[in-house]
Amino acid sequence: MDLENQNRVKDLTEKHGAENIVVLFGASEAETAGLAAETVTNGDPTFAGSLAGVQLGLTTYHAIDEEFKASVDADVFEDQVGMMEMVLELDAIQEEMKMIRTNFCKFL
Amino acid sequence: MNYSVIKSSGYILVHTPDMVLQNGTTQTVERLSNPESEYLKAVNNHLRSYDEVVSYAPNQVYIGNVTPAELGEIEKPWFKNNLEKATRQGKFGEIMPQDEFIAMIKMEDVFDLVKLDKEFVKEVMPKLEANTIISENKIKNLGEGVEYNEIKELVDVQHSEPIFNDSKLVGCVKRAHDVDVNLNAHVMLENLVVKASGVIAFENLIKKNNINVEDIDYVIECSEEACGDMNQRGGGNFAKAIAESVGAINSTGSDVRGFCAGPIHAFIYAASLVKAGTYDNVVVVAGGATAKLGMNGKDHVKKEMPILEDTLGGFAFLISKNDGISPIIRTDLTGRHTVGTGSSPQAVIGSLIMDPIEKAGLTINDIDKYSVEMQNPDITKPAGAGDVPEANYKMIAAMGVKTKQIERKDMMNFIKVHGMPGWAPTQGHIPSGVPYLGFAKDDMTTGDVNRAMIVGKGSLFLGRMTNLFDGASVILERNPGKVEEEKIDKDEVNKLIANALRNFGMQMLED
Numbered sequence: 001m002d003l004e005n006q007n008r009v010k011d012l013t014e015k016h017g018a019e020n021i022v023v024l025f026g027a028s029e030a031e032t033a034g035l036a037a038e039t040v041t042n043g044d045p046t047f048a049g050s051l052a053g054v055q056l057g058l059t060t061y062h063a064i065d066e067e068f069k070a071s072v073d074a075d076v077f078e079d080q081v082g083m084m085e086m087v088l089e090l091d092a093i094q095e096e097m098k099m100i101r102t103n104f105c106k107f108l
Numbered sequence: 109m110n111y112s113v114i115k116s117s118g119y120i121l122v123h124t125p126d127m128v129l130q131n132g133t134t135q136t137v138e139r140l141s142n143p144e145s146e147y148l149k150a151v152n153n154h155l156r157s158y159d160e161v162v163s164y165a166p167n168q169v170y171i172g173n174v175t176p177a178e179l180g181e182i183e184k185p186w187f188k189n190n191l192e193k194a195t196r197q198g199k200f201g202e203i204m205p206q207d208e209f210i211a212m213i214k215m216e217d218v219f220d221l222v223k224l225d226k227e228f229v230k231e232v233m234p235k236l237e238a239n240t241i242i243s244e245n246k247i248k249n250l251g252e253g254v255e256y257n258e259i260k261e262l263v264d265v266q267h268s269e270p271i272f273n274d275s276k277l278v279g280c281v282k283r284a285h286d287v288d289v290n291l292n293a294h295v296m297l298e299n300l301v302v303k304a305s306g307v308i309a310f311e312n313l314i315k316k317n318n319i320n321v322e323d324i325d326y327v328i329e330c331s332e333e334a335c336g337d338m339n340q341r342g343g344g345n346f347a348k349a350i351a352e353s354v355g356a357i358n359s360t361g362s363d364v365r366g367f368c369a370g371p372i373h374a375f376i377y378a379a380s381l382v383k384a385g386t387y388d389n390v391v392v393v394a395g396g397a398t399a400k401l402g403m404n405g406k407d408h409v410k411k412e413m414p415i416l417e418d419t420l421g422g423f424a425f426l427i428s429k430n431d432g433i434s435p436i437i438r439t440d441l442t443g444r445h446t447v448g449t450g451s452s453p454q455a456v457i458g459s460l461i462m463d464p465i466e467k468a469g470l471t472i473n474d475i476d477k478y479s480v481e482m483q484n485p486d487i488t489k490p491a492g493a494g495d496v497p498e499a500n501y502k503m504i505a506a507m508g509v510k511t512k513q514i515e516r517k518d519m520m521n522f523i524k525v526h527g528m529p530g531w532a533p534t535q536g537h538i539p540s541g542v543p544y545l546g547f548a549k550d551d552m553t554t555g556d557v558n559r560a561m562i563v564g565k566g567s568l569f570l571g572r573m574t575n576l577f578d579g580a581s582v583i584l585e586r587n588p589g590k591v592e593e594e595k596i597d598k599d600e601v602n603k604l605i606a607n608a609l610r611n612f613g614m615q616m617l618e619d
Contacts, residue, residue, distance in 0.1 A: 028499055032492040046406075048141070083454040086506035086516070087499065 001039040006049035009040050013056055019107045022059045024068065028084075030092035033062050034100060041104030057106030062097045064090055112382035113434035113587065115389075115426040117546035118313030119170050120201040121533065122209045122305055122420040123162075124401060125155040126272035131297065132401035132417070147406055152275070154408060154415045158205045161419060163190035166484045169531035170421070171198025172546055176528040186486050187414055200546040201312040203419070207232045207273050208239060212304040213297075214279070215246045216353060221282045221296055223262060224271075228278035229253035241311035269293035288338040298398050299335045299346075301420065306331070306350045306395035309422035313391065314354065319426060325387035327351040327361030330374035331394040332536050334365070350393055359391075367571070368481070368540040370394070371423075372564030372580045375542060378427040379437035379582070390427045396420025397535045404491035404534070411490045421538035425545055432591045435552040435560075435584045441468050443563070443581035451577070457507045460563055460581045468583065472508045475526065475583070476557040479544030480504075481565060482530045496539075500563075501527035540564040541581070552586045560584045 013021050023040045027033035035045060037060040044051040061068045063081050101108060129135050129151050138145055161167060165186045168174040173195065183189055196203050204212075211232050214222040229252060236242050236250070259280050262268040268280035281300065284291035306329060314321050329347035336343030347361030364374040371394060378390040398420065405415045430436065443460040450456075465472060480500035488496055501523040508514040514522055532539030541564040551557035565579035 029492050029494045032494075035492065079454070080452040083457070083503065083506045083510055086509060086519070087453075087502040 001036045001044065001049065001051075003049040006039060006044060006051045009056070009058070010050050010054065013058065018056050018058055021056075022061065024061055024063060025097075026063045027093075028088060030089065030096040033093055034096040037062075037097060037100040038104065041100055041106075055104070057104060059105050059107050060097065060100060062093050064088055065094055065097055109440070110383070110430050110591065111436035111438060112379045112427050113430055113436055114545055114549060114584065115428040115431065115434050116313060116317035116319060117426075117549065118201050118309045118311075118316065118424040119172065119198070119543070119546055120305065120309045120312055120422045121161075121167055121170055121203045122206070122308070122396065122422070123156075123158050123203060123418060124206050124209065124398075124420055125418050126206060126275065127301075127398055127420075128155060128402040128405065128415060128418050130270065130272055131398040132403065132405065133399045134402050134405050138406075147409055150409050151402070151405065151415065154405070154413070156414045156416075156418055160190060160414070162196055162203050163192075163194040164416075165189065165191050166486065166531035166533075167203060167419065168194050168198065170200075170533070170543065171202060172200035173198045176531060176544070176547060179531055180529045184486065185413070186484075187416060200316070201309065201422075202241075204308060205235075208235050209304065209308075209420075210271055210273055210279060211236055211250055212242070212308065213271070213281075213300050214251075215242070215249050216304040216307055217281075217300055219284060221284055221293075222271075222279060222300065223259050223268075223282065224250075224253045224279035225256050225259055225277075226253035227256070228273065241308065241315055267293055269297040271297075285337070290337050290341050298333055301398045302331050302333045302335075302346055302395035303349055303353070304395065305420050305422040306346060306393045306424070307353045309395070309424040310350055310354045310356075310391065310393050313393075313424040313426060317426070321354055321356050322358050324351070324356045324359045324389045324391050324426070326378075326381060326390045327356060327359050328374045328378055328390065328392045329361065329363045329394060330365070330370035330392060330537060332365070332367060332370065332397055333395075334363075346395070347393070350395075351391075356391070366578055367566030367568055368536045369564045369566030369578045369580060370537050371540050371542045372562060372582070375425070375427070375437075375545075375562065376439065376442055376580060376582055378425075379439050382427050382429060383437075383439055388429050391424055392427065393422075393424040394537055395422050396538065400535050404487060404493075407491040408487075413490060416484070416487045417534055419533050421533045421535040423538065423542060425542070430587070430591050432589050433553060433587055435548055436587050438464075438468070438583040438585055441583040443579070445565070445577070445579035447576065453503055454507060454510070456565075456579060457503050460565075460579045461504050461561070462507060462511065464561070464581060464583055470559075471513045472504060472511075472526075473513065473522075475559050475561045477528065477544065477548075477551065477560040478504060478526055478563065479528070479541050479548070479560060480563045481541070482528070482532045482539045482543045483534050484530050484532060484539075487534050488530075495530070497527060497530040498523065540566070548584055552584065558586045 271279040281297040283293040327347040334342035345363040441464040449459045483496040485495040505519040505522045532543040541562040563581040
């Protein structure tokens with residue numbers, strides 16, 4: 001995850017409390033989404049940014065996760081994300097995100 | 109309507125293995141933050157030889173020796189299936205080795221900032237003399253070189269940027285000012301690399317297509333660096349510097365920037381300038397990005413593969429008046445990601461792909477080839493970025509399903525027919541839509557492509573001035589073969605004169 005984005009996530013978490021933060025991803029690859037989600041839960045796996053060794057345990061979803069889809073207006077979802085549901089490998093991304101949530105999220 | 113045409117193209121690569129370690133930001137940042145890292149120790153073991161780079165199929169596509177369709181038939185990963193027959197020279201350009209390029213950097217330096225080792229100059233001289241794109245005058249500019257100790261002192265004591273060849277210090281670039289950060293040695297090296305690689309692309313364009321360089325009226329440079337000083341960081345301009353170097357004495361020029369979208373903007377500008385009659389012949393040119401060398405090197409090393417981002421890219425295109433043969437550039441059928449477009453993928457595809465198609469009264473099936481961000485998936489997939497062109501084609505197809513222009517079951521077939529595998533190095537602006545222009549000329553004159561769309565996108569947010577990104581697109585068409593003359597319609601002239609006289613009379617009455 002971009003070093004500046006790590007700083008932004010860390011600052012927002014300190015300001016609002018980790019239990020009040022949900023991080024939503026839109027990465028097109030399962031691996032990339034997983035790495036980013038790992039960074040804001042278990043810490044930066046590349047040990048390059050401000051979240052290196054910092055286990056925030058934030059709640060994380062991908063924009064194509066069923067939980068997220070169910071929580072937003074269906075028309076808006078269709079308008080904004082519907083096309084990408086035909087493009088992305090949904091199973092791989094959902095599995096990766098579920099694995100991160102199960103292992104590292106502290107607020108579910 | 110008389111459109112401008114894409115007349116000729118030049119594409120070049122420069123193999124720069126030492127610059128991967130010395131100048132690629134992934135490596136320079138690692139050296140600063142973790143100088144003893146295992147990655148830095150491993151880099152040299154993952155660099156390819158010049159012959160391997162020449163034999164690498166996507167590189168042969170880039171210079172025009174292998175078609176995109178032929179590349180699609182080669183098993184991936186392509187780095188495991190190098191071509192047996194591959195040459196440095198290609199239909200569109202060439203793959204230059206590092207030693208010749210280092211000499212080119214010196215030849216393009218008009219402020220005596222580059223110093224090269226005497227021994228290195230002696231060794232590379234026969235190769236330069238054999239290179240047909242390098243003139244005798246330029247070789248004279250190279251001089252004899254200086255003693256090694258002088259270079260060592262410039263690097264160790266005077267903040268010069270070192271230049272290595274085969275891991276040996278063979279030269280340096282001095283800073284151009286004592287305190288100006290925009291003229292420091294690092295920036296000067298990056299800018300001289302842009303200029304030199306742009307010149308190589310331009311020279312290949314004119315020499316391989318028998319273009320009289322004096323016929324060129326205007327040059328637009330569209331890479332991603334900026335030249336200037338502390339009072340005007342991006343003052344410019346590379347375009348005129350490159351034009352001067354190649355002898356385009358009747359041209360001036362300017363730089364166009366837009367991150368990776370720079371080339372598509374420049375291409376549309378050039379086509380519009382020619383169509384408007386402002387200029388007859390405009391060249392769009394770009395040099396390569398040193399900073400991006402080895403950008404995904406960590407992932408490549410981790411996956412025990414060669415560091416594939418070991419080449420600089422460059423290109424040059426000539427846009428001219430309609431010749432009745434070359435593909436026409438439909439400047440009336442462009443797509444734009446506007447400020448109000450929004451950032452959802454379907455909004456982006458809608459603005460860049462569907463808008464110009466709908467304006468033309470066509471469907472997505474009527475565009476035979478889409479040239480999107482043509483990044484080489486050998487490079488991006490191991491780095492977790494996926495197959496970028498394929499993802500773009502999937503989005504176009506999915507939009508086709510949503511708009512009921514194709515059936516969902518036909519998506520994969522659509523991608524196969526209307527798409528192409530990516531072959532361009534991940535040098536930002538280099539893969540962005542324009543790598544197909546060389547093939548487009550062939551496919552739309554002697555081949556079976558009647559329409560193509562060139563699409564470029566750019567990550568403006570990286571500059572921290574906006575959260576937006578950007579994109580533009582334009583449709584190319586097979587030339588119908590008729591060059592329309594400017595017709596003077598007698599009735600129209602009479603009407604204009606009558607109107608003018610009437611207005612004059614009314615004015616007199618009012619007075």
